[in-house]
Amino acid sequence: MDHFSLIDNTVVTEGINRQSAVIITADCIIKAFTADAAEKIRIIFGKEIKTGDYIPDFLDPDEKFRLKELVGHALRGSTLRALVKCHGAGNGDSLAELYFSPVYEDVGKATSVCISFWPISESFHDEIRAEHPENKFRELLNNTADLVIVSYITGDGKPGPIVEVNDTVCKILGYTREELLSRRLFELWEHIDKDNVEHIAEELMNGGKVSFEMALFTKNGNRIYTDASIRILEYRHAKVALTVARDITMKKLTEQKLIEINNKLTNALKQLELAKEQLMYSEKLACIGQLAAGVAHEINNPLGFICSNIESTRKNYEDFKEILSEYRDFTAQVPDLSTEGILEGMRRLNVLESEKNLDYMLKDQDDMFDDIDDGLKRISEIVTGLRAFARRSRENAFEEYDLNKSIHNALLLARNDIKYHADVKLNLGVIPMIKAISSRIDQVLLNIILNASYAIKEKKMEGPGLITITTDAEGGFVRCRIEDNGIGMDEEVQGRIFYPFFTTKPPGKGTGLGLSIAYDIVVNQHGGQILVESKPMVGSCFTILLPVDRINSEQEICNEQKHIVRRR
Secondary structure, eight states, rough: OOOOEEEOOOOOOSSSSGGGGEETTTOOOOOETTHHHHHHHHHHHHHOOOTTOBBGGGGGGHHHHHHHHHHHHHHHOOOOEEEEEEEOOGGGGGEEEEEEEEEEEEEEEEEEEEEEEOOOOEEHHHHHHHHOTTTHHHHHHSSSEEEEEEEETTSOOEEEEEEOHHHHHHHHHHOOOHTTTSSHHHHBOOOOOHHHHHHHHOOOOOOOOEEEEEEEEOOTEEEEEEEEEEEEEEEEEEEEEEEEEEEHHHHHHHHHHHEEEEEEEEHHHHHHHHHHHHHHHHHHHHHHHHHHHHHHHHHHHHHHHHHHHHHHHHHHHHHHHHHHHHHHHHHHHGGEEEEEEHHHHHHHHHHHHHHHHHHHHHHHHHHHHHHEEEEEEHHHHHHHHHHHHHHHHHGGOOOOOOOHHHHHHHHHHHHHHHHTTTTEEEEEOOOOOOEEEEOOOHHHHHHHHHHHHHHHHHHHHHSOOEEEEEEETTTEEEEEEEEEEEEOOOHHHHHHSSTTOOOOOOOOOOSOHHHHHHHHIIIISSSSEEEEEEETTTTEEEEEEEEESSSOOOOHHHHHHHHHHHHO
């Protein structure tokens, strides 16, 4: 317990003369004392006194400042009462109540202070504690988990010397109470810039409460993070700054760890996104590889008759040159020829035209040019479709997308794979343009069309199967239905087809990523939905819903799912 503790600041106006008293100067030098004061001080403090002694020397170091503070208030005209617990003779504890009152030797100004005192019993001390609950408050503050620091306010409004701390401050920062009372609050803070200091001082002087995060340094140099608040209070007739700080070091360290973990997760997510992007592109290239032979065949057919027509055109060109040469020679000779000569020349030209079959050659050449144009157009369409399918959209940007046109492109690429097993029926409605990542939706369409072709081929029907593709628009969505009458799927397979690496194809025929990537593209990237309905040996139908304005209408998707359930 403190040797010198202020119990109350109650102004006392009478009864001082009943106790032993000591008169001290403003410098705390003993000027005089009553006859019985020396004996009572010897009993209370365990020391002998005489005139000229420095009264703070009778107290412990941490009480000297407080004594000077009480003396200062008395010199300014206040009369105060304080309870003191001190070590008497033989180190026994004793209690005394002290009164501080001004002594006026000149009119209007106190020049010394009278300290009157008397010993009190422990039972009376308990009564005083009951009347004055400050000790209970001190015990409460010492047991609180918050750091409580009281410091004087300097003339410019900044927290100055520390005058009081609770035990929590000493425990957390590692200082003794005496070490802290010799410091200023700012000395314990982590570096704080001048602007912040000025702002805190301004707020405090305006009567405000300043709350902020404050880092304190322990005696060992460790950093303690706190959530602090400072406000101005009146304490012993002076303004002091009350700082209450809660230790949030564990919270801050946890936050820092969470930030580090979050940064690692963010980086890992970026890596996963890159891996996912690469996986999608790899699956697309695998699909192109699957189509490569068919695409080459589709290009080779028109290329073959283009080459054949070019060869025929070259032969026709030689005949044209020969006939043209004869006409030029004849026209050059006409001025010198007689009538009979001209007629003979014309006869020879007619014979030459007949031999070369000029009329047929001209008509045939027109047909060959038409065939060449058609072949080049077919090759151009295939190359354009393949290039559109293989390209990576710029930064995965959403752009205007024509679903019907993309279906035609997908069928063009898959034509060689389909034509030997199935016919294609198109019911393409009038639908609006949508916003989509074009290469991604192209990948979805081609994957499902190829799956339909494979399902028909696996059914091994006597005649060709049928793939029906229907598009329409409803409720803010465009809908594409791709149906086949192939081998179909049971419910167990339907429940797993969108799982990564799940496939019903034999090894080497599929990666098991096509439909899982299709699901991610439609649902996660475009806010749409992809649904499936199927029956074994009857066929399958995949329904793709894509929002026109990229706003996912869950109600419309829910209605579509219910519609499919009812059809089943």
